[in-house]
Amino acid sequence: MTQLARSRSRWLRLTGAARSLALLGLGLPGLLGLMAGSAAAQQQAEILPRPTLNFYGATGLVDMPTAEHQPDGYLSATISYFGQTTRSTVSFQITPWLSGSFRYSGIDDWNTGASTSTFPTFYDRSFDLRIRLMQESGWRPTVTLGFQDFVGTGLYSAEYLVATKGFGPQGQVKVTAGLGWGRLAGVNVIGSTGTRSGSTASTGGQLNSTDWFRGDVSLFGGVEWLVNDRLSLKAEYSTDDYDEETQVRSLFERRSSVNLGFSYRINNATELGGYYMYGDTVGLMLSFATDPAARPYGGGRDAAPRPVAQRPTRSAPAEVWSAGWAASAARTDTVARGVEAALAAEGLELLSVGLAADRVQVRFVNPRYDATAQALGRAARGLSAVLPASVEIITLVPVSRGLASTAVTFRRSDLEALENTPEAAEAMLAVTGFTQVPPLPGTVWESENSRPRFSWALEPYTRVSYFDPDAPIRGDFGLRLRGSYRITPNLYLAGSIRKRLFGNLDENSRSSNSVLPRVRSDFAEYDKQGDPALETLTAAYYFQPRDAVYGRVTVGYLEQMFGGISTELLWMPVDSRVAFGGELNWVRQRDFDMRFGFQDYSVLTGHLSAYWDLNNGFYTQVDAGRYLAGDYGATLTVTRQFANGWEIGAFATLTDVSAEDFGEGSFDKGILFTIPISWLSGRPTRAEYSLLIRPVTRDGGARLNVDDRLYETIRDYGQISTTERWGRFWR
Amino acid sequence: MTRIALLVGLVVLLAGCSSDTSDRASVSSQTIGLVAGTIEARRQERNAPPPAEPTQAIVSQINEPLLFARRDTGQQGGMLLEADRPPYKVWRGVDNVGFVMQGGVLVSTRGLGPDLYSADPGILPDRLRRREAGPVARLHRRLDGVDTMVTRRYYCTLTLQETETILIAEIPRSTRRLEESCRAVGGATGADLSAEPVFENVYWVGDDATVWRSRQWLGPELGYVRIDQLIK
Numbered sequence: 001m002t003q004l005a006r007s008r009s010r011w012l013r014l015t016g017a018a019r020s021l022a023l024l025g026l027g028l029p030g031l032l033g034l035m036a037g038s039a040a041a042q043q044q045a046e047i048l049p050r051p052t053l054n055f056y057g058a059t060g061l062v063d064m065p066t067a068e069h070q071p072d073g074y075l076s077a078t079i080s081y082f083g084q085t086t087r088s089t090v091s092f093q094i095t096p097w098l099s100g101s102f103r104y105s106g107i108d109d110w111n112t113g114a115s116t117s118t119f120p121t122f123y124d125r126s127f128d129l130r131i132r133l134m135q136e137s138g139w140r141p142t143v144t145l146g147f148q149d150f151v152g153t154g155l156y157s158a159e160y161l162v163a164t165k166g167f168g169p170q171g172q173v174k175v176t177a178g179l180g181w182g183r184l185a186g187v188n189v190i191g192s193t194g195t196r197s198g199s200t201a202s203t204g205g206q207l208n209s210t211d212w213f214r215g216d217v218s219l220f221g222g223v224e225w226l227v228n229d230r231l232s233l234k235a236e237y238s239t240d241d242y243d244e245e246t247q248v249r250s251l252f253e254r255r256s257s258v259n260l261g262f263s264y265r266i267n268n269a270t271e272l273g274g275y276y277m278y279g280d281t282v283g284l285m286l287s288f289a290t291d292p293a294a295r296p297y298g299g300g301r302d303a304a305p306r307p308v309a310q311r312p313t314r315s316a317p318a319e320v321w322s323a324g325w326a327a328s329a330a331r332t333d334t335v336a337r338g339v340e341a342a343l344a345a346e347g348l349e350l351l352s353v354g355l356a357a358d359r360v361q362v363r364f365v366n367p368r369y370d371a372t373a374q375a376l377g378r379a380a381r382g383l384s385a386v387l388p389a390s391v392e393i394i395t396l397v398p399v400s401r402g403l404a405s406t407a408v409t410f411r412r413s414d415l416e417a418l419e420n421t422p423e424a425a426e427a428m429l430a431v432t433g434f435t436q437v438p439p440l441p442g443t444v445w446e447s448e449n450s451r452p453r454f455s456w457a458l459e460p461y462t463r464v465s466y467f468d469p470d471a472p473i474r475g476d477f478g479l480r481l482r483g484s485y486r487i488t489p490n491l492y493l494a495g496s497i498r499k500r501l502f503g504n505l506d507e508n509s510r511s512s513n514s515v516l517p518r519v520r521s522d523f524a525e526y527d528k529q530g531d532p533a534l535e536t537l538t539a540a541y542y543f544q545p546r547d548a549v550y551g552r553v554t555v556g557y558l559e560q561m562f563g564g565i566s567t568e569l570l571w572m573p574v575d576s577r578v579a580f581g582g583e584l585n586w587v588r589q590r591d592f593d594m595r596f597g598f599q600d601y602s603v604l605t606g607h608l609s610a611y612w613d614l615n616n617g618f619y620t621q622v623d624a625g626r627y628l629a630g631d632y633g634a635t636l637t638v639t640r641q642f643a644n645g646w647e648i649g650a651f652a653t654l655t656d657v658s659a660e661d662f663g664e665g666s667f668d669k670g671i672l673f674t675i676p677i678s679w680l681s682g683r684p685t686r687a688e689y690s691l692l693i694r695p696v697t698r699d700g701g702a703r704l705n706v707d708d709r710l711y712e713t714i715r716d717y718g719q720i721s722t723t724e725r726w727g728r729f730w731r
Numbered sequence: 732m733t734r735i736a737l738l739v740g741l742v743v744l745l746a747g748c749s750s751d752t753s754d755r756a757s758v759s760s761q762t763i764g765l766v767a768g769t770i771e772a773r774r775q776e777r778n779a780p781p782p783a784e785p786t787q788a789i790v791s792q793i794n795e796p797l798l799f800a801r802r803d804t805g806q807q808g809g810m811l812l813e814a815d816r817p818p819y820k821v822w823r824g825v826d827n828v829g830f831v832m833q834g835g836v837l838v839s840t841r842g843l844g845p846d847l848y849s850a851d852p853g854i855l856p857d858r859l860r861r862r863e864a865g866p867v868a869r870l871h872r873r874l875d876g877v878d879t880m881v882t883r884r885y886y887c888t889l890t891l892q893e894t895e896t897i898l899i900a901e902i903p904r905s906t907r908r909l910e911e912s913c914r915a916v917g918g919a920t921g922a923d924l925s926a927e928p929v930f931e932n933v934y935w936v937g938d939d940a941t942v943w944r945s946r947q948w949l950g951p952e953l954g955y956v957r958i959d960q961l962i963k
Contacts, residue, residue: 295876298845298952304829305841307814307821347754367754371878420819420831420839422851422870425880457749459757480757643877677761681768682844685754687761725878727848731841 048170049229052263052271053287055080056148056156057089057101058128061222061236062259062275062283064184066176067144067164069132072096073293073640075648082275082283083245083252084108090671092648094640097132100650102671102693103149105156106472112249123469125695126152141165147212148183151669153204155244158182159213160220176236177221185216186241187257192216205666205696206659232263238278255279292646297682302731305378308419309385311412323357323390326442335388336445342382347684348375349449351399351489356442359393361407363440365449365489366398369684370645370676372722376408377729380415387412397437398717401542402490403550405714406574406722409433425727434574434719436547456483461498465527467695468508476503476527480535494707495537506531515661516699517601519561519589519628523697526560530594535560540708548573550710559705562587562628563598570710572611575719579611579711585704587628603628605704611711613720617641619649628702631655635701637672643724645676645688653701665696785809787901790961797962798822799900800830803954809961818856830958835859835934835942837949837958845952848872848880855889855911860940862907864891869913873950886924887913897935897944900961904943906935913948930955 051068054060057078059068070076070093079088084107091101103126110122126149134143141163149156162178182196196215197208222236236259245251261275261283273285312320325331332355339362340350347368354361362379369375376396383394395409410432418424418431461480466473482496500506505527512521526533538556545551550570557563564587572579584606591597607625614620619641624634633655641647652669659666673691678684715721747760756764785799801807810822810830819838822830831839834856840846851870858865869885892908911932915925930948937943946957 291876293876298876299848299874300846301842301844303827303842304823307816310814310816347752367752420816420821420833420849422838422849422872424849425872455749455751455755457747457751457755457757457760459747459749460759460763461757462759482757643879677758677765681765685761687756687758689758689762727874727878727880730848731874 048172048226049265049268050074050289052224052232052234052265052273053078053091053285053289055082055087055283055285056128057087057091057103057287058099058130058146058148061176061224061234062261062273062277063238063240064176064180064220064222064236065130065144065146065148065160065162065178066174066222066224067132067142067162067178068174069093069096069099069130069142069144070289071291073642074289074291076287076289078285078287080273080283080285082277083242083281085245085251091128092640097135099128099130101128101130102126102695103128103156104467104472107245107251109251110249112251119469121469122155123467123472124153124155125467126156136165150212151205151207154208156183157208157211158184160184162220172226174224174226175221176223177219180218180220180239181213181215182211184220184239185218186243187239188218188220188237189216190219204664205669230265233261234263234275235260242278252278253280259283292642292644292648292679295644295679295682300678300684300728300731301682302374302684305731306381306385308381308415310416311389321389323388325388325390326355326357329443332443333445335386336447338386339383340447340449342386343379346375346378346382348379348382350447351450352440352444352446354440354442354444355391357390359395359441360387360391361395361397361438361440363397363399363404365400367686369728370678370686370688370716371684371725371728372398372716373726374684374728374731376722377731380410384412384415395438399489400713400717401492401540401708402488403542403544403710403714404437405548405550405572405717406719407435407437408722409435419730424730428729429723429726434722436574450489452485452487454483454485456481463503463505465505465508465523466693468510470509471504471507474504474508476500476505478503490542492540493538494540496535497532498535499532512699514663514699516629516631516657517603519601519603519699520697520702521663521699522592523561525592526594529592530560533560533594534596535594536707538707542710542713550714552708552710554706554708557590557596558585558587558707560594561590562704563590564588564602566704566706568710570714572711572714572718577613577615577720579715581609581611581710583607583609583625583709585706587704603630607703609711611715617643623703627653627655627700628704629657629699631657631700633657633701635668635703639672644679645674646679647672647674653703655701657700662700663696663698665698668694668696668698668701670694779805785900785959785961790900793962795962796820797960798830799959799961800824800828800956802949802956832958835936835945835960837945837947837956840949840953843949843953845873845950847950847953848874855887858889859909859934859936859942862891862909862936862940864889864909867911871950884916885913885929886916887911895935899943899959904935904937906937906943909934909936 050071051059055063058065059070060066072093074093076091087103087105089101089103093099105124107122110119128148130144130146132144136142143163146160148158159182160178160180164174164176167173194214196211218239220237220239225233238257238259242254246254256279259275259277263273265271269289271287275283277283336353339353343350343364349365351363366375379396392412394412395407397404397407414431418427458481462477464475478498478500480498485493508524512518514521536557538554540554543551552568554566558566566585568583570581586604588602589599605626605628607623609623612620617640619639621637626632635651635653637651639647639649650671654667671693675689677687796812798810800810808824810824813823814821818833820832827842829841836852836856838850849872853868855867867887867889869887871883873881875881889909889911892910894907896903896905912928913930915929933946934942935944944959946955948955
C-alpha cells in the first residue's frame with residue numbers, strides 16, 4: 001500500500017480500542033451531557049463560552065494545555081482519537097483554581113515495529129492535576145501549573161507552567177505560551193533543569209516527585225480564535241515528540257510540530273473538534289460537560305404541595321379548641337389514623353405518634369424525599385389538616401433503620417402564619433428547633449408500619465468491569481431478586497440473589513499474581529463461577545445506646561467475597577460537622593461459586609474513622625486500621641458534595657504493604673461519583689446512581705463492603721444536612 | 732403470538748416488579764422508568780392538541796372560582812381555588828401546578844421546575860386595586876440548582892393605559908390596562924438599575940378592582956404566563 005493509502009486507512013479505521021473507550025468515556029457522562037443539553041437552553045448566556053478542551057481532556061488547545069479552567073464544579077468527559085491513540089478522560093473542576101482528571105488511553109497496533117511487546121493494544125491509566133496560580137485581569141495573564149500523568153506508568157508524564165491571555169474587544173483571541181517538562185519537552189528544548197530519571201517503576205502508580213520539573217524544558221504555545229459563540233479555530237506548536245509512537249512503533253508520522261483545527265460547540269454541554277495533527281493525520285474529539293449545580297429542572301417538577309390547613313378562628317365555639325379529645329382513647333385513635341393517612345398521602349410512613357392535648361411527636365420513615373426538609377414540610381402540611389385545633393407544638397422525627405437522630409420542632413401557629421409570605425423559608429428556619437429526640441409525649445400509638453413486614457423485588461441489574469487489557473469494558477445484565485423482612489424497625493433480615501441473563505464478565509481469563517492473600521484480586525473467579533449468586537444474606541440490628549451514639553451489628557453473607565460479623569459504633573451529635581466512629585469485623589472469604597460455602601481464609605479487620613463535613617461543600621473521611629489482607633494503614637477520602645445530592649470524590653489508601661507486594665498500581669486509589677436520580681427527573685426520590693472507579697483492583701488496602709453503614713444511614717437527618725436544603729421545606 | 736409474549740416479558744423484565752412502593756425501587760428500575768417517562772412525555776407533547784380559548788359553554792358548567800393560565804410555551808390549563816388565605820389565594824391546576832396570587836399578582840409557583848419560589852410585590856396589589864400609577868419595588872426569590880435561595884430585586888414603574896373591553900370566556904369585561912415595567916436592581920453598587928427592563932407585566936383591571944386578565948413574568952427560564960380570571 002502506498003504511503004498515502006496507508007495513512008488514510010489508519011485514520012479512517014475506528015479500531016477496537018477506540019470503540020471500547022468510546023463506550024467507557026461516553027457512557028454515563030454522555031447521557032448526562034445529553035440531558036444537560038436540554039438544560040443548556042434554560043441557562044442564561046455567559047459572556048464568553050467556557051473554554052474548550054484538548055485531546056487530553058483538560059482545558060487546552062489540541063495536544064497542549066492552556067492556563068484556563070472550566071467553571072467551578074464542571075464535570076466533563078472527553079474522547080479523542082488520532083494516530084491509533086484513543087484517550088478517554090473524565091475531568092472535574094474541583095475548585096475554581098484546581099482541577100483533576102482521570103484518563104484511560106488505548107494505543108492500537110502497539111506491536112508494530114517494536115522489538116519486544118506482547119500487547120496488541122497498550123492501555124494506560126493516568127491522573128492529572130492543574131492548579132491556577134494567577135487569574136487573568138488587566139495586563140496579567142492566567143497562569144497555571146500542571147501535572148500530567150503524575151501517578152501512573154509515566155507514559156504521558158509531564159509538568160508544565162503555562163500562561164494564557166485574551167486579546168481583542170471581548171478577548172476572543174487567546175494566546176498561550178508555556179514551559180513543559182517530561183513528555184512536553186521532546187521538541188524545541190530551550191534548556192534543562194537537572195536530569196529526569198526517566199524510569200517508571202515496574203509497578204507504576206508511584207509519585208515520581210523527584211522528577212517533577214526536572215530534565216529538559218521546552219517552550220510550547222498556540223492561539224485560539226473564538227470566531228463566534230460556537231466555533232473556535234485553534235493552532236498550536238506542540239513539543240510532544242511522540243517518540244515511542246512514531247519512531248519505535250510507526251503508528252503515524254510526525255512531519256510537523258503544528259496542529260490546526262476547529263472546535264465546535266453543539267450546545268452548552270457538547271463540543272466537537274476536528275484537527276490536522278502533526279502534518280500527517282486527522283484527529284477528532286468529542287466532549288460532554290455538565291454542571292452538577294445546574295439542575296435540569298431548576299427547583300423541581302414535584303407536584304405543588306397541599307396548602308397548610310388553617311385552624312378555626314378563636315371566635316369559634318370553645319369545643320372546637322378543647323383538649324378533651326386527648327382523654328378519649330377512641331378519639332385519639334381516630335386522630336392517629338388520620339396522621340398515618342396524611343403522611344402516607346405524602347409518601348411518608350408513620351412508625352409511631354405520641355399525642356397529647358397541646359403537642360404531638362411523629363416518628364416516621366422517609367422513603368421518598370432526598371431533601372429531608374421537604375419531607376418535614378410535607379409532613380407538616382399533612383398534619384395541619386388532621387390534628388385537632390388544640391395541638392400547637394409539632395415535633396417531627398425522621399427515623400432511618402430504627403435510628404432517630406434529630407427531632408425538629410416548631411409551632412403550628414408559625415406554620416400557618418408563614419406559609420405564603422415572601423420570606424417563608426428563612427422565617428420558618430428561625431423558629432424551628434433541632435434537638436435530641438425526647439420521649440414520645442401523651443398517648444403513644446404504634447402504626448402497622450412498625451409491625452414485622454416482608455417486602456421483595458425482582459429487578460434488572462447491570463454490572464460493569466473496567467480496565468482489563470483484553471477488554472477495557474465488560475458487562476453483565478441480569479435479574480436480581482431481593483427480599484427484606486423487617487422484624488422491628490431496628491432489626492432486618494435481608495437477602496439478594498442475582499442471575500445473569502447475558503454478558504461477558506465471565507470471559508476474564510486473567511488470574512491473580514498477587515503475593516498477598518487474594519482478598520480482592522480473584523474477582524474474575526467470582527464473576528465466572530458465581531451464577532446464580534447469593535449476593536448478600538444478612539441480619540442487621542441497629543441500636544442507639546445513648547444520645548448521639550449509634551451502633552450496628554450485621555451478621556451473615558455481608559458482600560460478594562466475604563461473610564461474617566460486622567460491628568460498628570458512631571458518635572454524631574445533632575448539630576455537628578464532625579463524627580467519629582469505629583468498626584470491627586471478623587470475616588471469612590466466601591467460595592467462588594457464591595453459594596453458602598466459605599474458603600479457609602479468615603481475618604479480623606477494623607477501622608477508626610473520622611468524618612468531617614467542611615463548610616464549603618467538601619467532606620473528608622479518614623479511616624485507619626486493619627484491612628482485609630491483614631495490612632495496616634489508612635484511607636483518605638475527599639469528596640465535593642453539592643447540596644442537590646451530587647458527590648464527586650477521590651480516595652487513596654496507604655498501608656504497610658510495599659509497592660512491590662501490592663503489585664501493579666502500587667497503592668489503592670480510585671474516584672467516586674454519586675448522581676441523584678432526582679437531579680435527572682426533577683421529582684423527589686432517594687435513589688442515586690453510584691459509581692466507583694478503581695484503576696487497579698489489588699489486594700492491599702482492601703476494605704470490607706457492608707450495606708447500610710451508620711454514617712450514610714443517618715447523616716441526611718442531621719441538622720447541618722437538613723438546613724442546607726431548607727428552601728425545600730415549603731415545596 | 733410468541734413475539735408479543737417475548738415483548739411483554741421484556742417490558743416486565745425491564746420494569747421489574749415489587750411488593751414495595753415505587754419509592755424503594757432500585758436504581759436500575761428507576762432509571763428505566765425515568766427514560767420511559769421522558770419518552771412518553773415527549774410523545775405527548777408532540778401529539779398535544781393545539782391550544783384553544785375556553786368558551787362560555789365550558790365555563791358555565793363550573794360554579795367555583797376558576798382561573799385559566801397559559802404559558803408562552805403552550806402549556807395551559809384551568810386552575811381551581813384550593814385555599815383562600817387572605818390576602819393570598821392558592822390555586823391548583825389539573826397537572827398539579829400550583830399558583831399563589833395576592834390581589835391578582837402572582838407571588839409563588841410550584842411544579843414548573845425553576846419556579847418562582849416567592850415574590851414580595853410590595854404595594855403593587857394596592858396600586859392595581861386602585862388602578863393607580865406609580866413606582867413599585869419587588870423582591871423575587873428562586874431556589875437554584877443546589878437549593879440555595881437566590882434573591883433578585885426589581886424596581887418597577889406601573890403606568891396607566893387606556894380602557895379596554897376584553898373577552899373573558901366570551902363575556903365582555905370593561906377594564907383599564909396597566910403596564911408594569913421592571914428593571915433589575917443590583918450591579919456594582921448594589922443599587923444600579925439595569926439599562927433595559929428585565930420584564931414587563933400587563934394587567935387588565937375591571938371597575939370592581941378584579942384583575943380579569945394579566946400577563947406576568949415567571950422568571951428567566953420560564954417566561955411569561957397569561958392568566959384569565961374565568962370565574963371570580
